[in-house]
Amino acid sequence: MRAVIFDLDGTLLDHIGAATQALHWWLPELGAPSPTEDRTEAWFVAEEKHFAAWRSREITFAEQRRRRLRDFLPLVDISISDDDELDEVFAGYLRHYEASWKIFDDVDETLRALAELPVQTALLTNGTDDQQRAKLRAVGLEGRVGDVFTAESLGVAKPDLSTYRTVCQALQVNVDCALHVGDLHALDVVAPRKAGLQAVHLDRTNAGPCEEPARIRSLRELPKFLYRSR
Structure with a gap:
């Protein structure tokens, strides 16, 4: 070679370790309980689904993040539809994700x-x-x-x-x-x-x-x- x-x-x-840790820090800040195993799995399902759409150039990078939140947030009883608000919420997750790398x-x-x-x-x-x-x-x-x-x-x-x-x-x-x-x-x-x-x-x-x-x-x-x- x-x-x-x-x-x-x-x-x-x-990545999985960092994202999992980020969920445990981030969700309580939103007023949601710490993630269960099922909700953690749901986060990664949404991530793969919408990241694949970005990978195939169907949507923008920012949009794949918003779609992940639209799939996931209702599972923790949070309803947000506005793009700017979704971006702000994702920024909170991102800070914890980066700190966990x-x-x-x-x-x-x-x-x-x-x-x-x-x-x-x-x-x-x-x-x-x-x-x-x-x-x-x-x-x-x-x-x-x-x-x-x-x-x-x-x-x-x-x-x-x-x-x-x-x-x-x-x-x-x-x-x-x-x-x-x-x-x-x-x-x-x-x-x-x-x-x-x-x-x-x-x-x-x-x-x-x-x-x-x-x-x-x-x-x-x-x-x-x-x-x-x-």
């Missing part, structure tokens, strides 16, 4: 190990340029993961095959000499393989698919795949 391309949320940064405990040592090897690293993430770069700065990863490519900067999001190939072209490596690593099997494994890259599924939660041959539970297992033949 000549390059390792990382996903960000769920791979290097604990942290990396997984296997990230530092993995990046240090890769820095000793003759491989490039890069980041390919489905998000906005400002927010994803802010995450890297906040958790001490700025300048440590190589070039950063976002869905916003590329104008297209994973799993579009052009995203993976564009990163390889920018790094000046052949696609079959690049290894993509991420937590979402469809976006981070299936799609990059279709684009010609190799890929490893980082399955931190043991969700599967268990039959995936290149499946790891921790980034500590990653280096062995740098020398694995196709």
Whole structure:
């Protein structure tokens, strides 16, 4: 391998942990009780539903946030329809989400190990340029993961095959000499393989698919795949 391309949320940064903590701080500020397991799950269902619509360029980034709140707030007996008010409410959640950003405990040592090897690293993430770069700065990863490519900067999001190939072209490596690593099997494994890259599924939660041959539970297992033949 000549390059390792990382996903960000769920791979290097604990997005679910940060969002869950943010809900526990944010909802009481709205006069709602701390979230139950069901309501926390509902938050992530709404997030995935409407973030996917932004990813496919059907709606704006701000609108996907508003739609998430329109789905979720009635579950905690709050009714808001005005866009400006929804934006203000989401800003409260966002402050707590940002304060909860942290990396997984296997990230530092993995990046240090890769820095000793003759491989490039890069980041390919489905998000906005400002927010994803802010995450890297906040958790001490700025300048440590190589070039950063976002869905916003590329104008297209994973799993579009052009995203993976564009990163390889920018790094000046052949696609079959690049290894993509991420937590979402469809976006981070299936799609990059279709684009010609190799890929490893980082399955931190043991969700599967268990039959995936290149499946790891921790980034500590990653280096062995740098020398694995196709």
